[in-house]
Amino acid sequence: MKGFKQTTRPEQALKRFLDNLAARQLESEKVSLDEALGRVLAKDIVSNVNIPPYDRAAMDGYAVVAEDSFGSSQTNPALLRLIGKTVMGISPILKITRGEAAEITTGAVLPPGADAVVMLEYARRIDARQIEVLAPVTPGENVSRAGEDVQEGDVVLRRGTRLEPPDIGMLAALMLNEVEVVRRPRVAILCTGDELVELDDSPQQGKIVNTNRFVLSALVRKVGGAETYLGIVEDSVADISRLVRKGLAEADIVLVTGGTSVGETDLVPEAIQLLGKPGMLVHGVSMRPGMPTGLASVDGKAVVSLSGQPVAAMIGFNMFVRPVMLRLLGTEEELTASVKARVLRRAASALGMKTFLRVTVMEVNGEYIADPITTTGSGLLSSMTQANGMIIIPEDKEGIEAGEEATVALFRPIERRRHG
Amino acid sequence: MKGFKQTTRPEQALKRFLDNLAARQLESEKVSLDEALGRVLAKDIVSNVNIPPYDRAAMDGYAVVAEDSFGSSQTNPALLRLIGKTVMGISPILKITRGEAAEITTGAVLPPGADAVVMLEYARRIDARQIEVLAPVTPGENVSRAGEDVQEGDVVLRRGTRLEPPDIGMLAALMLNEVEVVRRPRVAILCTGDELVELDDSPQQGKIVNTNRFVLSALVRKVGGAETYLGIVEDSVADISRLVRKGLAEADIVLVTGGTSVGETDLVPEAIQLLGKPGMLVHGVSMRPGMPTGLASVDGKAVVSLSGQPVAAMIGFNMFVRPVMLRLLGTEEELTASVKARVLRRAASALGMKTFLRVTVMEVNGEYIADPITTTGSGLLSSMTQANGMIIIPEDKEGIEAGEEATVALFRPIERRRHG
Numbered sequence: 096m097k098g099f100k101q102t103t104r105p106e107q108a109l110k111r112f113l114d115n116l117a118a119r120q121l122e123s124e125k126v127s128l129d130e131a132l133g134r135v136l137a138k139d140i141v142s143n144v145n146i147p148p149y150d151r152a153a154m155d156g157y158a159v160v161a162e163d164s165f166g167s168s169q170t171n172p173a174l175l176r177l178i179g180k181t182v183m184g185i186s187p188i189l190k191i192t193r194g195e196a197a198e199i200t201t202g203a204v205l206p207p208g209a210d211a212v213v214m215l216e217y218a219r220r221i222d223a224r225q226i227e228v229l230a231p232v233t234p235g236e237n238v239s240r241a242g243e244d245v246q247e248g249d250v251v252l253r254r255g256t257r258l259e260p261p262d263i264g265m266l267a268a269l270m271l272n273e274v275e276v277v278r279r280p281r282v283a284i285l286c287t288g289d290e291l292v293e294l295d296d297s298p299q300q301g302k303i304v305n306t307n308r309f310v311l312s313a314l315v316r317k318v319g320g321a322e323t324y325l326g327i328v329e330d331s332v333a334d335i336s337r338l339v340r341k342g343l344a345e346a347d348i349v350l351v352t353g354g355t356s357v358g359e360t361d362l363v364p365e366a367i368q369l370l371g372k373p374g375m376l377v378h379g380v381s382m383r384p385g386m387p388t389g390l391a392s393v394d395g396k397a398v399v400s401l402s403g404q405p406v407a408a409m410i411g412f413n414m415f416v417r418p419v420m421l422r423l424l425g426t427e428e429e430l431t432a433s434v435k436a437r438v439l440r441r442a443a444s445a446l447g448m449k450t451f452l453r454v455t456v457m458e459v460n461g462e463y464i465a466d467p468i469t470t471t472g473s474g475l476l477s478s479m480t481q482a483n484g485m486i487i488i489p490e491d492k493e494g495i496e497a498g499e500e501a502t503v504a505l506f507r508p509i510e511r512r513r514h515g
Numbered sequence: 516m517k518g519f520k521q522t523t524r525p526e527q528a529l530k531r532f533l534d535n536l537a538a539r540q541l542e543s544e545k546v547s548l549d550e551a552l553g554r555v556l557a558k559d560i561v562s563n564v565n566i567p568p569y570d571r572a573a574m575d576g577y578a579v580v581a582e583d584s585f586g587s588s589q590t591n592p593a594l595l596r597l598i599g600k601t602v603m604g605i606s607p608i609l610k611i612t613r614g615e616a617a618e619i620t621t622g623a624v625l626p627p628g629a630d631a632v633v634m635l636e637y638a639r640r641i642d643a644r645q646i647e648v649l650a651p652v653t654p655g656e657n658v659s660r661a662g663e664d665v666q667e668g669d670v671v672l673r674r675g676t677r678l679e680p681p682d683i684g685m686l687a688a689l690m691l692n693e694v695e696v697v698r699r700p701r702v703a704i705l706c707t708g709d710e711l712v713e714l715d716d717s718p719q720q721g722k723i724v725n726t727n728r729f730v731l732s733a734l735v736r737k738v739g740g741a742e743t744y745l746g747i748v749e750d751s752v753a754d755i756s757r758l759v760r761k762g763l764a765e766a767d768i769v770l771v772t773g774g775t776s777v778g779e780t781d782l783v784p785e786a787i788q789l790l791g792k793p794g795m796l797v798h799g800v801s802m803r804p805g806m807p808t809g810l811a812s813v814d815g816k817a818v819v820s821l822s823g824q825p826v827a828a829m830i831g832f833n834m835f836v837r838p839v840m841l842r843l844l845g846t847e848e849e850l851t852a853s854v855k856a857r858v859l860r861r862a863a864s865a866l867g868m869k870t871f872l873r874v875t876v877m878e879v880n881g882e883y884i885a886d887p888i889t890t891t892g893s894g895l896l897s898s899m900t901q902a903n904g905m906i907i908i909p910e911d912k913e914g915i916e917a918g919e920e921a922t923v924a925l926f927r928p929i930e931r932r933r934h935g
Contacts (some may be wrong), residue, residue, distance in 0.1 A: 118533060128714070131735045146896075147723065183710040185721050202710060202722045244895045252900055258734035259926060261899035264726040264825050267714050267908045268896055290603040294548070294687050301605050303567065306684040313552045313680035405684050430928045432852035475664045476566075476688055479681035480672055506679060508850045 099379035099386065102200035104490065105414055107179060107396050108377040108390060113414060113422065120425035121347065123275045128266055131258050133319060134276035135374040135424045146268050150205040154156055154237040157196040157218050157226060158209035161234040163197075172219065172227035181206055196226055205238055212237035221327040245269070255426045257319070280423040282315045282416070283310060283342030285325040287353040287363060288403055293327065306405050306476065307352040314412050318420045320348075330354060337364035342371070342394055347423055348416065353403030363400045367391045370398070377424050381490060382449040396450030405476050434506040436463035436484075440497045444488040452484035452495065456503050457510050465503050469494075483507035519799035519806065523867050524910065525834055528797040528810060532835060533842065535796055537815030540845035541700060545693045548686055551678050551740060554696035555844045560672040565662035570625040573655040577616040577638050577646060578629035579796070581654040593648035594640065601626055616646055625658055632657035665689070675846045677739070700843040702735045702836070703762030704728060705745040707755060707783060708823055709772040713747065726825050726896065727772040734832050738840045740768075750774060757785035763811065763816055765844055773823030783820045788813045790818070801910060802869040805831040825896050828908070832873050850926040854881035856904075860917045864908040872915065873902035876908050877930050878911065878922050885923050889917075903927035 105112070109286045123137030152158065159175060167173035179189050191208035199205070199212060210233040219227040242281040245251055251269065252262055258276070266274050284307075291305040292298070305327055315322040325342055328334050335351065342349035354363040368374045371393040378389040378400070386409035387402030397419045401408040421429065436456050444450035454465040465486060468478045484503035488495055496500060523531070543557030572578065579595060587593035599609050600618040604643040609617045611628035619625070619632060631652040639647040665671055671689065672682055676777065678696070686694055704727075711725040712718070725747055735742040745762055746756050755771065762769035788794045790813045797810040798820075804827035809820030817839045821828040856876050864870035874885040885906060888898045904923035908915055915921060 128729055129732070132736060149720070184710070185709075202580070244897050250734070251897070257927070260730050260737065261829060261896055263733045264730035265896045265900045267724050267726045267729045270714065270718065270724055272714060289605075294690065294692060298690060300569070301603075304687050304690055306687045308688045309548055310680050310684035313540075313683045316552060317680065405681070409681060427930075428928050430852055430925060432850050476681055476685045477664050477671070480685045492639070505850060507677070508848050510847075 101366065102379040102386060103377045105380050105382050107373060108388075109415060109418060111376050112390040112392070112397070113418065116397050116419060116422075117374055117394040118422070121277050121280060121423050124278045125273045125275055127273055128263055128271070129273050130389075131263055131266070131276065132260070134258050134274075134414040135319065135426045136252055136254050136258065137425070138254050138265065138278045139276045140250045140269065140271075140274075142245045142247055142251050142269055144245075144269060145247050146241060146242065146245040147241055149241050151219050151238065151239050151290070152201055152203050152205060152215045153198045153239045154212055154230045155200050156198075156212045156214040156237065157228075158191060158199045158206050159196045159211055159213055159228065159232065160191060160193055160209060161211040161232050163193060164211070164213060164228045164231045165232050167228045172229050173229060174202060174221075175226050177220075177224050177226050180182045192503050196228075210234045210238070236350060237495065255424075257426060257429075275370065277303065277424050277426075280318075280320040280348060281323060281346040282320050282348045282422045283323045284309075284311050284315075285326050285335070285338050285349065286327050286403075287330060287350045287351060288327070289330050291353075306402075307403065307408050310405050310409055311350055311352070311412060314409065314416075315420075317418055319424060320420050330362055332362045332366045332369070335362055336369045339367060339369055339398060343393055344469035346396075348397045348399070348419060350399050350401055350412070350416065352401045352408050354400075355490065361387075361501070364389050367393070367398050367400065376406075380411075380414075381447055382451070384412070384451065388415065390415060401454050406453075406479055433502050434463050434484075434509070435500055436465035436503045438486070438495050438497060438499045438501055439464050439466040440468070441494060442488075443465035443494045444492065446493045447490050449490050450488040452486040452488055454480045454484050454486055455482055455505060455510070456484045456505065463503070463509065465501060483509060503514045522799040522801040522806060523797045525800050525802050528800050528808075529835060529838060530729055531796050532810040532812070532817070533591070533838065535812040536817050536839060536842075537795055538842070541697050541843050543692050543695045544698045545695055547693055547694045548683055548691070551686070551694050551696065553740065554678050554694075556674050556676045556678065557669050557695045557845070559695045560686070560689065560691075560694075562665045562667055562669045562671050562689055564665075564689060565667050566665040567659060567661055567663065570661050571633045571659050572623050572625060572657065573621040573659045574618050574632055574634045576618075576632045576634040576657065577634050577648070578611060578619045578626050579616045579652065580611060580613055580629060581631040581656065582632070583613060584614045584633060584648045584651045587648045587651050589649050592649050594641075595646050595648060597640075597644050597646050597812065600730055612690075616648075630654045630658070647702050659915055673807060675844075677846055677849075690918055697844050697846075700740040700768060700840045701743060701766040702736075702740045702768045702770060702840070703743045703745050703766035704731050704735075705755070705758050705762060705769065706747050706823075707771060707813050708747070709749050711747045711773075714934070727821075727823065729822075730825050730829055731770055731772070731832060734829065734836075735840075738837055739844060740840050750782055752782045752786045754790070755782055756789045759787060759818060760790055763813055763818070766816075768817045768839060770819050770821055770836065772821045772828050772833070781807075784809050784811075787813070787818050787820065800831075800834075801867055802830070802834065802871070803865065805834065806868070806872065808835065810835060826873075826899055829899065853922055854883050854901075854904075854925060854929070855920055856923045858886035858906070858915050858919045858921055859884050859886040859916060861914060862887035862889070862908075863914045864912065866913045867910050869910050870908040872906040872908055873898045874904050874906055874923060875902055875930070876904045876925065883923070883929065885921060903929060
């Protein structure tokens, strides 16, 4: 982490970054309802139908003209002529006029002319052709009105909505076979480092498997993007620069891992600087892990230089890449789970550094306890596979004490455990 | 909702249901790491390597035998013979013996024989062949130990883990190309009702689009299952029974929507009863919406009769189908988001009925406010497309008052709004 003369506060870095990127939402594309789950609506959905499209019975009983029932009672029933039966799923073939009634089942279309339903309990069947109404109904009584759920012209779903199961049902109810969603942001991933080999390569002593490729691809997909993998590039400014340029031609965002510290082989910032204006905006952020993160804009597109350490890369992604992806998708913040938990033991952090502390949250006798995972470095993947949450210790705070209450952002379910 | 002489409490219904189903976890299948995100691990992952596989330099400096540095100081430096340089990504070709040192960069493999790294700051270069060490180092100092992240034999990820991005990275680090995950639970969906038409059919008066197909498919996928759609079946016991049997042959769970109230066309429980033992376990649950839900077990497989009303079907799914799917997947409860919010205005509920109240949660001046969506019926999809959360009013409580604090389970992000 040597060599950063000064670092930028993460929020300030993010603002400078977003301010220098093209602010547009991506183009839209049409997808079928089967493919729409989790996609982001590109436009408001305005209904051009009523749901339900017709008045229908809310109870089993008799469709009537309400006025015919006025004044009726057990002792003074209203006699009506029964002209037939209408059931759910059948277009009404009957038409009701004054003095008439039709048997009706819940959900069936109210026959034209009728404006209320007398419940079975408040009617007496005289014979196949006549009923007595034993209590008055008001117009609209026991009727589900056309447009009760959705009225023609209603904005039913707003652009920027990430489509959840009921939304897909609603689109079907509106009789839409397809829906216009924002296309997936394309994110190109380039990994630098002479020490890296691909998972499929045969292992070589001194080399390590490129894990960042998998971690970042998964993060991109979880946000709703699509990744392109540009491969491993050796530590050469010319090669890095060429491949980032290739990424920019195909993708909306380019991520480069490794080579971002200030060391002799940290060539990524130099390579990015060759590509265009304004270039590097931030290099070195007041956060741990993730300090060597670099943020650049090339022709309005984001280029992010992430740490080669997978945990630092993940945290850098969440802090800086996710907000850019969400803006390209035209959507608000995502649904995140968090709980208040009591910290089990002290964890250190450096004053002036926003610190992302990995913790294991347990529910112990109804209370949430957060156990900090103590690791020596940001590179330890096990700190993220063991953790189910993260506490952010702000810059103006030095460590967190045993017994302190803190907000934990969860990324896995909480374990229910008897403790101690 | 007529006709249920008695209803079963939801928790009791769920217990009876789970007790009568085969308890086995589904078989596993191998998937590549690219397909593993969100899948559930079928077996513990035990590492058969150390990560990192070798001791490596944690700082730039000189690899030495620590003992050679003992007693050294600025005024009494230890003179060592510089035998070369070792960098990251290269297998060490050097071997260090007493009196020798090798230049080393962070992350590089520690040469055999060396056991510590003297930081650049604590060494002085005399010439191309000699350095002076100005301070002692202890064995292991400035060295990342082999196995620091993961040791051979460690259980790195437990069965039942839903794979998140860092887990995929970890599997790559373990050099696993494939991973054994629980196969997706197969859920067959059958929709009953003479009033239903498919989205692709031409609209007919009196008919409504089958939305449950889309809602349930999306819910199944979100939990990690795969759906099979059996189509719309008319209200016939023989046809329903035949198609549920077909579903049972192919799937782990069969869902049937509609026809579950106690009316003349409510044939689903009768059809299920024909299929095998123990058959219907529960019909009628003390919850709203979702009261007519029916739970059955046929040869150990779950058959769930859900309301034809999409909102009631959704809530029935979450209450009864989701836990079965999770058990088949061999995993714990899922990560869910919830907040405490103050209820904006009174909402009614019936004593004895667990009530699922749809609300819109807003953040107003730092406080969460839950605005109940008032609807007349469980069928209104708009109550779920407008809502971002749900308050569960317990059976022993009658309504919820304005100003009361309640836990809201969120299914969408919270809107940030200035209110009033």
